Amino acid sequence: MIRVLVPLALALVAALPLRAQVAVQEITSPGGIDAWLVEERSIPFVALELSFRGGAVLDPEGLEGVTSLMASMLSEGAGELDSRAFAARSEALATSFRFSAGQDTMTISASMLTENRDEAAALLRLALAEPRFDADALERLRARAISGARSDERNPSAIAGRAFAALFYDGHPYALRPDGTVESLGAITRDDLIAQRDRVMARDRLHVAAVGDIDAEELGALLDYLLGWLPETGAPLPRHAEAVLRPGLTVIDFDGPQSVVLFGHAGIARQDEDFLPAFVMMEAFGGGRFGTRLMREVRVARGLTYGIGAYLVSRTFGETVRGQFSTDNARVAEAIAAVRAEWARMAEAGLSEDELADIQTYLTGAYPLRFDGNANIAGILVGMQLQGLPADYMTYRNDLVDALTVDEIAAIAARVLDPEALHFVVVGRPVGLDTGN
Numbered sequence: 001m002i003r004v005l006v007p008l009a010l011a012l013v014a015a016l017p018l019r020a021q022v023a024v025q026e027i028t029s030p031g032g033i034d035a036w037l038v039e040e041r042s043i044p045f046v047a048l049e050l051s052f053r054g055g056a057v058l059d060p061e062g063l064e065g066v067t068s069l070m071a072s073m074l075s076e077g078a079g080e081l082d083s084r085a086f087a088a089r090s091e092a093l094a095t096s097f098r099f100s101a102g103q104d105t106m107t108i109s110a111s112m113l114t115e116n117r118d119e120a121a122a123l124l125r126l127a128l129a130e131p132r133f134d135a136d137a138l139e140r141l142r143a144r145a146i147s148g149a150r151s152d153e154r155n156p157s158a159i160a161g162r163a164f165a166a167l168f169y170d171g172h173p174y175a176l177r178p179d180g181t182v183e184s185l186g187a188i189t190r191d192d193l194i195a196q197r198d199r200v201m202a203r204d205r206l207h208v209a210a211v212g213d214i215d216a217e218e219l220g221a222l223l224d225y226l227l228g229w230l231p232e233t234g235a236p237l238p239r240h241a242e243a244v245l246r247p248g249l250t251v252i253d254f255d256g257p258q259s260v261v262l263f264g265h266a267g268i269a270r271q272d273e274d275f276l277p278a279f280v281m282m283e284a285f286g287g288g289r290f291g292t293r294l295m296r297e298v299r300v301a302r303g304l305t306y307g308i309g310a311y312l313v314s315r316t317f318g319e320t321v322r323g324q325f326s327t328d329n330a331r332v333a334e335a336i337a338a339v340r341a342e343w344a345r346m347a348e349a350g351l352s353e354d355e356l357a358d359i360q361t362y363l364t365g366a367y368p369l370r371f372d373g374n375a376n377i378a379g380i381l382v383g384m385q386l387q388g389l390p391a392d393y394m395t396y397r398n399d400l401v402d403a404l405t406v407d408e409i410a411a412i413a414a415r416v417l418d419p420e421a422l423h424f425v426v427v428g429r430p431v432g433l434d435t436g437n
Contacts, residue, residue, distance in 0.1 A: 025037045027219060033208065035210060037210050037215075038209075038378075048108075051382045052105060054234065054238075055102050056068060056173070058235050063184055067101045068145070069138075070101070070197055093113070095120040128226070138188075159260075164262050169241050171244070172241040198234070201234065207386055239317070245265070247423055254428050257328065258327060259430050261324065261427075264322030264423065265423065267322075269314055270387050276400055278312060278416050280360070282311055285351075285413075298335060302335075332428070340422065347413050351410075
């Protein structure tokens, strides 16, 4: 089944001609796999993006990091090909596979030439369906992951992030470390990797996009060949995370001349009808660029930090508004007071007409630049699926941004931003900071 949506007039660079008329198709393979397709015949290759909802949140207790490690191991040999032979075969075919896992998803990104597509697809299927998970490769990747975990234990930004997650998401998988700990990574066995693949990779949570030199019939056959073996269902997905973080302050001692400060409170879901105005408001307020409100008031006007940003974190199973900055230990209290004041000012009054016009110009100008090649477009299309957006969203997204008014921004700022709910996690040795609350 194929449904062609309205043509998209996008300024696509590299893979797609400038101002090309592109049709996004929603297809269903003969085997029942749904996908979005942008057919573009001008360059003989195709980019394929596969994403499974539910990544590290599905790590079993005590095996944190197993999904991330399993994804990394998929390129380390399959079938009769060991790690070196698999890499050599991939290079010979001029194909690229990338396997990655985040908290909410596991993703496979593949690029393949038209002339080698069948052979490249066979190699990718082998990696997904018959991974070797050899002991030597496991120990090599385990050692690298443990090294990263140890490094994070000494990184103040990582310490702050872990503390904030543990406080905010207590009792939920989001409170755990998606890349694992030294202890959990050391406990993972080959059998755990095999089991986790079957828990994560299943048809009931699969999202697919393809962009390039392939038509709907060819893509349907390719998907059935690649993925027809998948189990129908995977491990149960976690519940939605309810905010448990109370307003206040948490100080974690860390020896250094500066403190890292991470702050935030409950946020807004991506599926909320007011998400777009909330996103635009936060980009103008804390987008991390010069000219945004927090940067202007906290860095430029007061000189309290080199950089500061605040943003929406709207994940599949929970959402926050959060921000971060670093500052001299002696100025932490002053910087926190400045953030609270700006948080309250935005909540009370929203943006000025000039601020809104500036952010609208920036966002509508930057949006088309994201579509700069087949692989990026495929990734964007899968991201839209995961967020529950329609396939023609690209055609009118900028119109929605341009239509926003200062009254709408003020209303969403008052709804989303709550200066009294802020919790600050400070990693360092702040001077003169009242820790009474």
